[in-house]
Amino acid sequence: MLDSLPLSAKQIRSIAHATARINLWHGAIRSGKTIASLIAFLIAIAAAPSSGLIIIVGRSLQTIERNVLDPLQDDALFGPVARLVQHTRGATTAVILGRTVHLIGAADSRAEGRLRGLTACLAYVDEATLVPRGFWNQLLGRLSVPGARLYATTNPDNPGHWLRKEFINRAGQLDLRHWQFTLDDNPSLDPAYVAALKAEYVGLWYRRFILGHWVQSEGAIYEMFDAERHVVRELPHIERWLCDAIDYGTVNPFADLLLGLGRDGKGRAALYVASEYRHDSRATRRQLTDAEYSAARRRWLASVPQPGSNVLGVRPEWTIVDPSAASFIEQLHRDNTPSVMPADNTVLDGIRGVANLLASDRLFIHASATGLIDELPGYSWDDEAAEKGEDKPIKLDDHSCDALRYGVRTTEALWRPHIPTLEVAA
Template identity: 25%
Template sequence: MGLRNVFTEKQAEVIRQFNTNKDWKLMINTGAVRAGKTFVDNFLFFMAVHHAAEIAKEQHKPFVQFILAGASSKTIQSNILDELQTTFNLTFQFDKHGSFQIKFPALPPVKIVMAYTKSIAGLSSIRGMTSYGAYINEASLANELVFDEIQKRCSGKDARIICDTNPDVPTHFLKRIIDRAEETNDKTVVSNHFTIFDNEENLDPVYLQHLLNTTPTGMLYDRDILGQWTSGEGIVYSDFDINKNVITRAKFDELYPKPVQDHVLKYVAGVDFGFEHKGCIVVIAIDKRKDKYYMIEEITHKHWQKERWIFEAQKLVNKYGDIPFYCDYARPEYLAAFQDAGLKAFKAFKSRLYGVEKVGSLIKQVKFQVIKEAIDYFEKELFAYNWDEKTGEPEKKDGNDDVMDTVRYAIVTYIHLQEKRNAINRYEQSYADKAQIMDNLGLI
């Protein structure tokens, strides 16, 4: 069976490179989401472990060690171990240190040692060890010192390091390694660039088209679809169209007459308390039937104490019902004051890049609109809300993101909570289905 029976053309190219190029010590497979990087790297991991076992036999060692690294135990489990179990029908017996062995016929075992790369604490499991290779998943999330230590630990004969990553800013240490290798013609480092179209044959066409339609234009599209190491240029919400994403109060009331609003719309609020910078409350009306979001209120002000914010929030409750307030928790005493006042106040989900992508996707699909008469500072901030070229996230400047953050808190916390509820429901249904099958078999 040829490689193209199992792998895409790009994946087959990487497999051939692994087998025929004897010079490299570090392979970085980088690119778009859903591009097939992790799938092929899991095969490379298995091949590299097999090679380590061959070296162990050659050197008459009872076993050798190999590093398996990822941001956390959860990502290693979901991205690698679960896939290996499915693909190769493997089972893993973990020891008290969280390591396990992979055994091949007639070869010494290879001990797989976990390392967690997000912080320097991840070094504890590999300090002092000699490794015969490593596989680093989601390498752009790794702490640079941990990444460097993994390289130093891989001092066994013919040890090679495989890593996969989605791209980040061009100044990221991994991109610097790639660029330096290209500039100096360093044969010990190889990199392979994937776009989402490299895995098109394995993706459902409806899913792919949906992803293309909903990924915001600019940096997020360049990274997620084209797999480019790029920093942002221009405004964050570049798809925002005043002619499409802004509607009048009259148009909103036409779409949702007063009696209908009470039955169709759900209301949530975002809160950034501010003080020296602007504080803000926005109210978002959500039409769950159409997955549409409307900013219908914006209250923005400087130097208000918590009592005034409570007063404003209670007015909104009188107007829209007992709505949840998703709050910036940088000032916990203000959040506590809201709760003591009987308001349904909760910590906002604050992941910035994830949140910007969610809001940007809604803007691109015209599923987020603002009421023209509700706008105070929203529009002023929108066109000053730029990407930071150094961090690859929205710029943090006084006065350019208070309302932007508050809108994100409201919408994305709601979406995040819905996704968590749906995941729990799916798990409970799956559990119920399995229980029913066992019951039918007379096992319970």
């Protein structure tokens, strides 16, 4: 298996020395840490005692399949070993090297209950910084078979994160080994691809996901936003009207952004915020009901001009709504609005997606979307939360920014095939 892969010296060392109770690979995206950890995990499965369960943990079953099982089943990576990894999509178990492996999603604190009562000999944790602290503690407690081991990978996070403070920084006091990887530690990457990745990430994301540093979030979130570059007065032909994305507000502003897929002046696919509907009840001194907002939305979409023509009116494929706005979602259903979907509200993933698009000049905003344009420069990290090890935006003047990340994140499956160079952190 090792002979078929171009491994770096750091990868080989980490595999050979992954014999501690806790073994952790952390650092830049696409840096080779996942492949090294998976090889070590396969070796551990082959040598695991017959007593005790083997577990793979991830943020969700889908991320386990994408980040762990799909690579293990890739013939190009693991050759004949890949055929010894069997899994049916959606199933909560897999068979790896003849051993049953249990797959556990750990999106929130409720996942801790899935570990109650079990005894484990081996565990693999994908995206460890996203696992709840209580779940991690419970998992360590369940690794009670003599010689039990935990293997984990993660991208860097805030330096105050519990994983760094309580485990990595205390490695000398614990039975723990860790290896930090940079993008240049992966010998299998094409140099042009590495250069493209380095160009696409900026600011916080560059420091974490390219350099592999645990750095604190501070300052402007979209520091790469430049009105001269990203604000346009003319729109290209829109090939797909992906969605209108809504951040709902009654006392706070209501913001609705229309997002389309078109091509820039270089012929590259890009996302366009083509129009914005916004109602600020404080400024107008008038609150609207759910029914009034729904009607206003329909009037607005009916008045949006099709770029390059005299035709008015667009029909987005999806209407994406702040998931907390249950009453408004119900109103849209009553008004027979098609394809209404609660937004994916994973904040950091949404912010990172918007930041990558802006940094690579794949997201443009029509000059009429003044609410969004006004908010973007001031959208900032919360310093108090950062001191506690959390990455959170300041919840002030963020309504159109929230709508933007809702739209970008939730429609990613629709636009990513057309904008393939942008990577998801892994």
